[in-house]
Amino acid sequence: MPALLHRRLHTGRELIRRHADLPADPALSTASAAFDELLAGGLPRGRLVELVGRRSSGRFSVVLSALAGATLAGEGAALVDLGDGLDPQAAAAAGVVLERLLWVRPSHLKPALISAETLLTGGFALVVLDLGYPPVPGGRGTEAVWRRLARAARDRRSALLVASPYRVSGTAAAVVARAGGGRPLWRGGRRTPRLLEGLASHLELEKRRGAGPAAAGQPLTLAHPAAYTAPAAPPRRGEATGAPPLAERPGEECRLERLAEAG
Amino acid sequence: MPRLACLVVPLFPLAARLRSEPSLKQEAAAVLEGNGNAARVLAATRRARRGGVLPGMSLPQARALIPKLLTRGRDALCEGAARASLLEVAAGFSPRVEDAAEGVVFLEIDGLERHFPGPSPEHDLGHALTVAAGKAQLPVWVGIASSKLAARVAAEQPGSPTLIPDGSEAAFLAPLPLVRLSPAAEVVVSLRRWGIRSVGDLARLPANDVASRLGESGRELHQKARGIDPHPLVPHQPPPVFTEGLELEWPLVSIEPFLFVARAALERLGRRLEGRGLACVRLELALDLEPDGCHRRRLELPAPTREVKTLLTLLRLDLEKTPPGAPVCGFTLTAEPDRPVEAQLSLFGPAALSPGRLATTLARLFALLGSGRFGAPRPVDGHRPERSALVAYAPPPPPEVRPEPRRGHGLLQVRVLRPPLPIEVIADAGPPGDGPNGGGRPRELRQQAREDTARRPAIRGRVRVAAGPWNLEEGWWETENVERDYWDVELAGGGIYRIFRDRGSGEWFADGIYD
Numbered sequence: 001m002p003a004l005l006h007r008r009l010h011t012g013r014e015l016i017r018r019h020a021d022l023p024a025d026p027a028l029s030t031a032s033a034a035f036d037e038l039l040a041g042g043l044p045r046g047r048l049v050e051l052v053g054r055r056s057s058g059r060f061s062v063v064l065s066a067l068a069g070a071t072l073a074g075e076g077a078a079l080v081d082l083g084d085g086l087d088p089q090a091a092a093a094a095g096v097v098l099e100r101l102l103w104v105r106p107s108h109l110k111p112a113l114i115s116a117e118t119l120l121t122g123g124f125a126l127v128v129l130d131l132g133y134p135p136v137p138g139g140r141g142t143e144a145v146w147r148r149l150a151r152a153a154r155d156r157r158s159a160l161l162v163a164s165p166y167r168v169s170g171t172a173a174a175v176v177a178r179a180g181g182g183r184p185l186w187r188g189g190r191r192t193p194r195l196l197e198g199l200a201s202h203l204e205l206e207k208r209r210g211a212g213p214a215a216a217g218q219p220l221t222l223a224h225p226a227a228y229t230a231p232a233a234p235p236r237r238g239e240a241t242g243a244p245p246l247a248e249r250p251g252e253e254c255r256l257e258r259l260a261e262a263g
Numbered sequence: 264m265p266r267l268a269c270l271v272v273p274l275f276p277l278a279a280r281l282r283s284e285p286s287l288k289q290e291a292a293a294v295l296e297g298n299g300n301a302a303r304v305l306a307a308t309r310r311a312r313r314g315g316v317l318p319g320m321s322l323p324q325a326r327a328l329i330p331k332l333l334t335r336g337r338d339a340l341c342e343g344a345a346r347a348s349l350l351e352v353a354a355g356f357s358p359r360v361e362d363a364a365e366g367v368v369f370l371e372i373d374g375l376e377r378h379f380p381g382p383s384p385e386h387d388l389g390h391a392l393t394v395a396a397g398k399a400q401l402p403v404w405v406g407i408a409s410s411k412l413a414a415r416v417a418a419e420q421p422g423s424p425t426l427i428p429d430g431s432e433a434a435f436l437a438p439l440p441l442v443r444l445s446p447a448a449e450v451v452v453s454l455r456r457w458g459i460r461s462v463g464d465l466a467r468l469p470a471n472d473v474a475s476r477l478g479e480s481g482r483e484l485h486q487k488a489r490g491i492d493p494h495p496l497v498p499h500q501p502p503p504v505f506t507e508g509l510e511l512e513w514p515l516v517s518i519e520p521f522l523f524v525a526r527a528a529l530e531r532l533g534r535r536l537e538g539r540g541l542a543c544v545r546l547e548l549a550l551d552l553e554p555d556g557c558h559r560r561r562l563e564l565p566a567p568t569r570e571v572k573t574l575l576t577l578l579r580l581d582l583e584k585t586p587p588g589a590p591v592c593g594f595t596l597t598a599e600p601d602r603p604v605e606a607q608l609s610l611f612g613p614a615a616l617s618p619g620r621l622a623t624t625l626a627r628l629f630a631l632l633g634s635g636r637f638g639a640p641r642p643v644d645g646h647r648p649e650r651s652a653l654v655a656y657a658p659p660p661p662p663e664v665r666p667e668p669r670r671g672h673g674l675l676q677v678r679v680l681r682p683p684l685p686i687e688v689i690a691d692a693g694p695p696g697d698g699p700n701g702g703g704r705p706r707e708l709r710q711q712a713r714e715d716t717a718r719r720p721a722i723r724g725r726v727r728v729a730a731g732p733w734n735l736e737e738g739w740w741e742t743e744n745v746e747r748d749y750w751d752v753e754l755a756g757g758g759i760y761r762i763f764r765d766r767g768s769g770e771w772f773a774d775g776i777y778d
Contacts, residue, residue, distance in 0.1 A: 029668035031668075033673075055720075056759045058778065061676040065671050073668065074666065086679070087648060089642045089650075091640065095669070115628060121620075122623070123621070125613065132678070194730040196730055223673055225675070
């Protein structure tokens with residue numbers, strides 16, 4: 001048999017496996033351009049995606065972006081928040097539609113894992129399991145548990161995002177991304193008041209099961225909510241361009257006044 | 264056409280009250296609706312009516328006529344009992360009974376003439392109904408006809424019981440005024456303009472012309488005028504009771520054997536509920552105890568479900584929380600039914616969460632975590648970052664068309680530390696009066712060696728950059744006021760934190776990590 005023909009022939013089992021690996025539904029777009037680029041379009045449905053990041057790496061911001069993307073698209077989303085760190089006001093400001101978000105606040109890893117599986121079988125399009133910071137109450141969970149969660153996500157065609165401070169899901173994860181290199185962006189110096197303006201971080205793809213184009217790394221820049229300005233309309237011809245001065249930014253006036261008072 | 268009897272209790276709110284307080288019958292008394300001087304007379308006793316008190320009068324008007332008028336408000340319990348009693352009277356004669364309104368009951372009487380062999384069986388039946396209702400302390404008027412409308416109008420005629428022979432409904436109704444058919448106000452105006460005063464006048468008009476001029480309501484009214492009742496008898500069905508139970512051969516002292524038998528009972532309940540398209544919204548458990556006694560408990564579910572596994576888990580948690588305290592020799596499980604929420608699927612938009620599956624999911628989470636641990640987050644007014652609130656999760660329906668993906672603002676988020684984590688801070692001296700470790704610039708953060716902070720994120724290290732302070736004052740008008748000086752700090756070992764110093768106590772806390 002010619003070698004070319006042999007390469008194109010497959011067994012039935014191989015075809016079934018290939019078909020199962022193909023994403024039938026469109027990926028769930030997140031509201032973060034960098035994360036979408038990294039995942040080649042968004043969170044794949046029916047897969048477990050693990051996002052690893054230490055403190056101040058931008059991991060939680062990416063999690064909220066994913067929730068914002070899903071809820072803005074009208075999908076039901078759930079956050080299993082083991083660290084109990086969600087600020088509803090900030091989440092709403094980030095674009096999360098709070099009415100569509102189910103916030104689950106377990107106090108231990110075991111009920112968190114059971115909650116995540118319950119939510120996946122409940123039909124939520126996106127389930128985010130955030131483990132918070134170490135020490136995670138309950139440890140890492142076993143490989144079998146993560147495989148079980150991945151199977152539940154595959155059966156229901158739901159996207160499962162596990163955000164953890166270290167790798168936990170082992171071989172169950174179809175995609176592993178890492179947020180790291182977080183560097184705070186400070187404004188001001190010795191003579192002017194110092195302000196936290198944002199965070200410059202980096203997203204890297206550690207693992208991606210199956211073929212498909214994807215970016216290996218993406219810069220992630222996050223703006224402090226007080227320093228954020230909505231994108232302005234394109235300038236007219238002849239009009240001066242450039243960032244507005246600090247005192248003209250929303251919410252900055254009172255901040256500067258307080259800093260001046262404090263000396 | 265089946266023969267129908269109508270029982271009407273005149274002045275039902277008053278009759279229900281007199282049934283409970285017979286002593287009022289001889290007094291000048293009235294039943295009122297409303298409060299204070301806005302209360303209106305609904306019904307009055309004969310003595311009060313003789314004194315001039317009429318329905319619709321205000322209380323001051325009635326008191327001006329009879330200063331010693333006894334008044335009572337409407338009593339839902341009295342009226343409910345009277346209504347149930349009237350239904351029982353009717354059900355004693357016929358199995359097909361309709362509860363039409365307050366104090367109005369219809370019953371089908373076909374075949375009952377065999378029990379009244381006199382010359383006028385229907386007349387005797389009417390008398391028997393009056394006597395039976397009188398024993399239940401309810402005065403009734405009885406009308407018998409071949410349609411509900413004619414029977415009711417007949418019951419309201421003097422000289423109960425009133426009999427309308429089969430086929431003479433139209434002739435009986437013809438001389439009556441139009442208002443007996445309860446027409447719509449705009450239809451009455453049109454008919455008056457046409458010179459139509461009685462039911463017979465309307466019945467003589469051509470049906471098609473009336474329908475073309477007055478529409479659907481006019482067509483229905485014309486049918487009624489001709490003695491044709493469009494509404495058939497709707498038999499009253501008592502609400503189904505979903506109860507399963509078992510008497511045990513040996514008393515049980517541990518929870519596992521009990522749950523084994525309870526599971527089978529719950530499965531039977533689930534099948535019965537499923538057969539009627541219902542789900543359980545409240546589960547009641549009654550345990551018979553050895554040697555005697557009964558232990559009852561009630562489980563409230565966040566959403567209707569009939570999933571056995573969830574109900575069993577809730578049962579287990581509840582029994583573990585409050586054990587009955589004695590061996591169990593029998594039990595009864597009663598499910599309060601409710602209709603599961605239904606939703607319409609979308610062809611082009613994102614798939615909605617199935618209401619039934621969502622209800623089961625919420626019930627499972629409730630069994631796993633308890634109340635107050637899940638729900639939809641709700642913004643709370645205020646400035647304290649750790650504030651939060653949860654409401655019941657009831658997502659709105661998804662959009663009909665899938666929207667285009669939208670980009671977020673790319674905002675840096677703060678992971679809130681709940682409750683704020685106490686830390687030690689080495690800081691510069693602050694303004695005079697703020698104490699030795701006052702509101703100066705933080706230089707170093709240290710973890711407090713306390714039992715409650717052992718399982719929380721460690722925050723320690725030299726401060727590389729600090730920005731602040733920002734003042735937060737809230738609740739100064741309350742006893743628990745908050746006065747904080749906030750700082751954003753970057754530690755040399757990595758990590759950006761939001762810390763604050765409580766101005767009242769001088770203690771430092773970390774309440775968020777920029778992430």
